[in-house]
Amino acid sequence: MTNPTAAMLVIGDEILSGRTREANAYHLAGRLGKAGIDLREIRVIPDDHAVIVDAVRALSAAHTHVFTSGGIGPTHDDITADAVADAFGVGVEVRDDARAALQAAVGPGRTLTDAHLRMARIPHGAALIDNRISGAPGFRIGNVHVMAGVPAIFVAMLDAVLPGLESGLPVVSDELRFEVGEGRIAEPLRDLAAVMPELSIGSYPFHDAGVYGTNIVVRGTDPARVRVAIERLRAIRDADG
Amino acid sequence: MTNPTAAMLVIGDEILSGRTREANAYHLAGRLGKAGIDLREIRVIPDDHAVIVDAVRALSAAHTHVFTSGGIGPTHDDITADAVADAFGVGVEVRDDARAALQAAVGPGRTLTDAHLRMARIPHGAALIDNRISGAPGFRIGNVHVMAGVPAIFVAMLDAVLPGLESGLPVVSDELRFEVGEGRIAEPLRDLAAVMPELSIGSYPFHDAGVYGTNIVVRGTDPARVRVAIERLRAIRDADG
Numbered sequence: 001m002t003n004p005t006a007a008m009l010v011i012g013d014e015i016l017s018g019r020t021r022e023a024n025a026y027h028l029a030g031r032l033g034k035a036g037i038d039l040r041e042i043r044v045i046p047d048d049h050a051v052i053v054d055a056v057r058a059l060s061a062a063h064t065h066v067f068t069s070g071g072i073g074p075t076h077d078d079i080t081a082d083a084v085a086d087a088f089g090v091g092v093e094v095r096d097d098a099r100a101a102l103q104a105a106v107g108p109g110r111t112l113t114d115a116h117l118r119m120a121r122i123p124h125g126a127a128l129i130d131n132r133i134s135g136a137p138g139f140r141i142g143n144v145h146v147m148a149g150v151p152a153i154f155v156a157m158l159d160a161v162l163p164g165l166e167s168g169l170p171v172v173s174d175e176l177r178f179e180v181g182e183g184r185i186a187e188p189l190r191d192l193a194a195v196m197p198e199l200s201i202g203s204y205p206f207h208d209a210g211v212y213g214t215n216i217v218v219r220g221t222d223p224a225r226v227r228v229a230i231e232r233l234r235a236i237r238d239a240d241g
Numbered sequence: 242m243t244n245p246t247a248a249m250l251v252i253g254d255e256i257l258s259g260r261t262r263e264a265n266a267y268h269l270a271g272r273l274g275k276a277g278i279d280l281r282e283i284r285v286i287p288d289d290h291a292v293i294v295d296a297v298r299a300l301s302a303a304h305t306h307v308f309t310s311g312g313i314g315p316t317h318d319d320i321t322a323d324a325v326a327d328a329f330g331v332g333v334e335v336r337d338d339a340r341a342a343l344q345a346a347v348g349p350g351r352t353l354t355d356a357h358l359r360m361a362r363i364p365h366g367a368a369l370i371d372n373r374i375s376g377a378p379g380f381r382i383g384n385v386h387v388m389a390g391v392p393a394i395f396v397a398m399l400d401a402v403l404p405g406l407e408s409g410l411p412v413v414s415d416e417l418r419f420e421v422g423e424g425r426i427a428e429p430l431r432d433l434a435a436v437m438p439e440l441s442i443g444s445y446p447f448h449d450a451g452v453y454g455t456n457i458v459v460r461g462t463d464p465a466r467v468r469v470a471i472e473r474l475r476a477i478r479d480a481d482g
Contacts, residue, residue, distance in 0.1 A: 203318055
């Protein structure tokens, strides 16, 4: 597959400490697959300025798109905007467009607090990402999309971002359930993978109500080839039965 | 904190494609925190030999311990053992101890298949990790612990591995719920974090049945200091109310 590639960078001590179960990667992975963008890495790192700077630089250089989640709120542990700005060698300032987005969210009569203004600090040259849930915007700088960690807001920001991205051929997938262990079908699977190298053929064992079985998943950008592979797998399964 | 550090490497196309929700990182993070091992990175990568080799080398050099999950079954997409061996510059062979573990699991009278023997291929110099669920062992080479992706087996292998590891002071955590948004408490929080730099103080907004609130989590290796911080937070909360 020669689709554009992507990486996700999850920024948050709460994931690494075991307090919080990461909740955005699965959603992002599904959406990118449908958009024909090949997610190649998910990296979870702590709220540590130098670590964020290094990771943003490495992933931004290696992939077409980078998506970050976490660390853009108003408190002392929200350091993503400053770190991403450093990664691109630019400054950060309270921007009028971000301030206006926050003012619209709190209502026209109310005064913005220091905490609001902290969320209006945007790296120089970045474009805002709309947040229809709570107002505080994300931003895009270079190929890096900086989004919130709160799942409902992450989803809303991704909705705002995805339509404008360079995408590729959607990945189609289909799967077949075998009620035998992986070992029984390893050899024909290997042969099939060898003759259809344009497909990704994965084998996932399961244990379900006393049955040891295997789900075979076929993925590719050509739906006709995926169908051919599934038919061949069905023939293997029926011959084995 | 000067506890030993760790990284987790999740190997699996199925996570990156959005088919499967990653299920082992949360468990590992919780167990490592209790053991006083500081999990500093989680990285999810595809079933790609060169990518696995590079990631194993990078994480092994940077951390006290590395834990991998996935890619040690019998099928063509299970390439972790070969890639980890390459990362350490050693060969892979069917080992007698691994063969014996599989023979014990399938029963003494049965012949091991090629698929079983593939799971007995272990890098030269590695120590086996016991798998009480299905027999097929994991292994440790250098500071890298190679374990299964199937959650029940991952848990069993981690149980086998953790007691022998270099560990540190267990991390204690406590938290306090504020029924106000993050912005209202950002300033006193920042002050508290500044005067107690030995603690990690995290702020996590929530939206629960119409209430916008914030959970403040305090983590550290000295339980007395964590208690002091929680008392100060309670005073901040009561003064605000």
